[in-house]
Amino acid sequence: MVKRGSANKSKWLIPLLGIPLVMSACGNNSGETPSSTNSGGNTTEKTKITYMQWGTQEEINQTKELLKQFNAKYPDIEVEVTSKDWETYWTAITAQAAAKTLPDVFKMDEAYLDKYAKLGAMKDLTSQMTDNAFDASQFEPNVLKKLQSGGKQYALPRDANTIIMYYNRGIFADAKTNPSGVKPPVGEMTWDEFIKLAQKMTVDKSGKTADEAGFNKKNIVQWGLVMDAALSADSVLESQLWSNGAKLVNDDQSFAMESPEAMEVLNTFSSYITELYAVPNYGQSQTLSKDPFLSLSTGKVAISFGGSWNATEYKQAGIDFETLLPPKFKEEKTVVQVTGNAISPTTKKEKAAWTLVDWMSGADGQIALAKQGQSIPANKKAAEAFLAQDDGYNKQVFIDSQKYAIPVPFFDGKEKLLWEIIPQKLSNPMSGKGDIEKAVQDIKKAYGK
Template sequence: MKNRLSSVAVLLLIGALMLSACGNGNNKSNSEASQSPSPSPSASSAEPSGSPEPEATPEEISGKVTYGQWGTNVETEQTKELLKAFNEKYPKIEVEVISKDWGTYWTSLTAQAASKDLPDVYKMSFAYVDKYAQLGAMKDLTDLISSTSFDLGNFEPGVLAAHQVDGKQVSLPRDANTIVMFYNKGLFSDSKTNPAGAALPGAEMTWDEALDIAKKMTLDKNGKTAADPDFDSNNIVQWGLTVDAAGSADSVLEPQVLSNGGKLVNDDRSLAMDSPETKQVLEFYRDLVAKYHVTPTVTQSQSLAQEPFLTLTTGKVAMSFAGSWSASEFKNANIEFDTVLPPKFKETKTVVQVAGNAMSPFSKNEPAAWALLSWLAGPDGQTALARQGQSIPANKAAAETYLAIDEGYNKQTFIDSQKYAIPVPFFDGKDKLLWEILPQKLAQPLSGKGDLDKAISEIGSLYGK
């Protein structure tokens, strides 16, 4: 999978496997990682004591290192192809790629952390940074970044923050999949599917503007829009908008709550869902379904597509939240589409699901491991990644290369969204809140069935923080 958490059920099963393997994973051990040796070898035994050591050249760094990742066979071959560019600069470093499927990868990584036998460099999901830092599996990169003058300025702060723990950079961003608003250009350009002449979604839409468009683009079987007084809400044939706030709590609901000045979780990790700002967002999303009839219920959405992010593929939805990776699905469905930033309540906020690369604090060849890690995150590696066309580079130095590959829609939105990325504070317990508790307890209330206040109370009891 490409850096996204595509199935709640699968993730819950994985979470259970990981918890059973974690043992005493809450004991932090970053201190031992910070004492690892410098990546630069000594220049000469005759050099006067106290003088700075010259940085090793790429041709001088040698040896074998391992690189661990999750992914399909295709993704493994893409990584091997990417590493050919790495070896052009570092010809004496041999990289062995170890690839596993998503579930096996995390179970294995947990066991490897316990035995101190991790890959030298390995891929890390933004959702598990805190967990594996607590397991002592991630080297604090602060000294390496400083001693080699690695440039962090090419990353947006929110992107970097996704791979920090307690202010320490424990992994470096690799790619930056993001959730934005997609829309079906074909529906907007046809008078039959846009009889009210709704304008195209704008780049800086408020939710009031998005709602107006959604009303005009929601049609009943008689061709009436949701803005018409005689609209038949029981026989809708085209939806103006799909928003699964309950099922997409991490990628849609949380940034939208922050957009309104609220939070799902406080800084002390206690639940914050009973604040006026948070409840206002929940009530608005409920009204999209039950009052304005522009968004399908959870059941109706599932009848359109298995995943809410893919409802645009049906040709019956005008606008939808979706991941940057969804573009290929829309192309395959022959949908003429484009992208804009998500609508805002007060401020634009986005989620960027940043995959990164971490280094083992137990690596026996730290110079070669750092060469690989810094190359993957640096301009050269990120540009090579962008040329492959499979991922959105996290390093802004590679953005021009990525955007130069014309795919017929506005890819700049994906780059722009990184400026508004929320620092995703994942920690043990929050994953269960976002992927299990909120989908279960909010699905019906946000579809207009059930008491919202009661649901929030039950969420608090289940969350227990």
């Protein structure tokens, strides 16, 4: 998707700009600058650190609740929390890094980690992980790798939201919306199997399905599958390239989408729109929902890709849904969008900052996050707490999908390729309005590597 970053990536509410939310919270920080409080005549030394994140009011409240639990274990740190919206956040990080006024700890998205690592805006945590016996085995290797640059760890995982698939149980259960009586999809089907099912769930006004003679492609009232590979290049297209043995970019950052395996994926996905009529074209998809990940909520879509965060929105919309792993070409591959916490390289409160970051990524902090139910914990030890909450659908998919995450960290410039160049150059050709091979060459030229 074009926008990323919070548990609810599809919309951004009014932010809290620079409003401090002071909480008590951390550990043994002898030698660090203390502040003193006095209660009943006793003086207790505390270390005050700052923490900044992007997000909504709901997400700020969740951080406050997490810090209450952090404070119960580490009562000797005061954490001042500030928040900004997604766009403003990165402008602030850039300015603060230049002025050397970064908060002690701040939230970092994988998409920008390489950029800010090269700017020297984050402390290399590799040696601290060794010195503090940080247990890296708590995380899937590809999750940790998402927060590395040049082989060095610059942030520790906070959450690992995943891209999966959803289907509408109600549509499959109703003979009017499922005239062929097909069973719902299951995880790890091949694309050939999956698209045949999607055709049977694509219905025109007269009740005919897309695989039947006489189907009216100009009067479709229900779509079997919504998938915008161009608009969702980061969350759908790249993983499916990997599934077919292809890549978007090579390890040296050079463009790699010209391979026969990559072209097979693009042409296959285009055929679902232009020949099989099981997937809407760009314009039709936008008519359903500006965000294709929310199309299931229209009641006119049987199956769609979606983020783990969409489960909350679908529940609020009253959609009876189920989750599953995406289909595959050759191997199961998924996308995990990792956010983490970084430490300022100029902090004077290094011990306290590390304690906060370590706790938020460790079992205690991750279990507390899992119990909130809004984000997918990155720590394996927190999975049990997350799964223990029965929300009426298969949450195990979110945990399983981390095992299949493609090992492709962002680098500076890749976000433009995924969020601007590919959507602009590929959307129309994938819908049959233009040549795909030429579009790939145009993408390569615009990317410049």
